Amino acid sequence: MPLQSDYLNNIDDRSDLKDEPKTLTAPQAVEMLQRRLDPVFGEGEGVIRVFESDGILADAAAGADYIKIRSDAIFNERDVRALEVHEGLVHVGTTLNGQNQPICTFLAKGPPSSTVTQEGLAILMEVIAFASYPTRLRKLTNRTRAIHMAEEGADFLDVFGFFREQGYDEDECYSNANRVFRGSLPNGLPFTKDLSYLKGFIMVYNYIQLAVRQGKLEHIPLLFCGKTTLEDMRTLRQLVDEGMVAPPRYLPQQFQDLNALSAWMCFSNFLNHLSLDRIEADYANIL
Structure with missing residues (x-):
């Protein structure tokens, strides 16, 4: 986590990486997101609905076959792209794939135990679909750091001050x-759901790396069969072989092309074994 924070801090002040202005209103974001998701889930079939809502705290929230956009939220196109991938292709997609199961329709329901895998899969999709961006990663990192602070005894004002130090407005x-102390007290224990994003990302990424390493590529798309957990993947594979579970109907392009995904993972695994300190020393005169 400190290493990732260092990377983000080093690029934070670059003017060429500043976020696009947020000029899209909720109705505009709804229209744009609906237009992008229709070709994926079936245009004209009403498979997935995108609409405004006054009853949510987050900018957006996914349900079984819909995505709600907060009525007073403002977006840019990059935000909408992230929602398309995170909420649409992953959260709604896995729910619909669960509903389409011939027998194991319970895979449409997301128990708490599936949260880490599902959120990790969504973050991984953001990355490999080029839908993520430094501000987004910084937000996830800072939330994780804030939870750690609260676990160590920081109260609401301490956490508020931490975010002020990171450059956020009041x-x-x-x-x-408030997100850190949801359901708690200003000096109580934190709500730790936000840990699931980065923890899940690491776990899902490692799972795919090992699947490629062991030549078990057929296991990878099964992450989208429904609200899966990594702990159940071996059993899920057996159920697919027995005809009890169907392969996912809705699968992002990045996971349809196992040739490209496995090549990316092979190169990634190789690069992970290189020493950045040694590389930095070797490149000292050219960078």
Whole structure:
């Protein structure tokens, strides 16, 4: 986590990486997101609905066959792209794949035990679909750090101050601190769901790496069969072989092309074994 924070801090002040202005209203974001998801899930079939809502705290939230957009939220195109991938292709997609199961329709339901895998899969999809961006990663990292602070005894004001130090405005600081202490007290224990994003990303990434390493590529798309957990993947594979579980109907392009995904993972595994300190020393005169 500190290493990732260092990377993000080093590029934070670059003017060419500043976020696009948020100029899209909720109705515009709804229209754009619906237009992008229709070709994936079936245009004209009403498989997935995108609509405004006044009853959510987050900018967006996914349900079984819909995505709600908060009515007063403002977006840019990159935000909408992230929602398309995270909420649409992963969260709604896995739910619909679960509903389409001939027998094991319970895979459409997401028990708490599936949260880490599902959120990790969504973050991984953001990365490999080029839908993520430094501000997004910084937000996830800071939320994780804030939870750690609360676990170590920090109260609401301490966490609020931490987000101020990270450059957020007061409204964002309050919202982020409030997120950490959801369902708790200002000096109580944190709500730790936000740990699932980065923890899940690491776990799902490692699972795919090992699947490629062991030549078990057929296991990878099964992550989208429904609200799966990594602990159940071996059993899920057996159920597929027995005809009890159907392969996912809705599968992102990045996971349809196992040739490209496995090549990416092979190169990634190789690069992970290189020493960045040694590389930095070797490149000292050219970078």
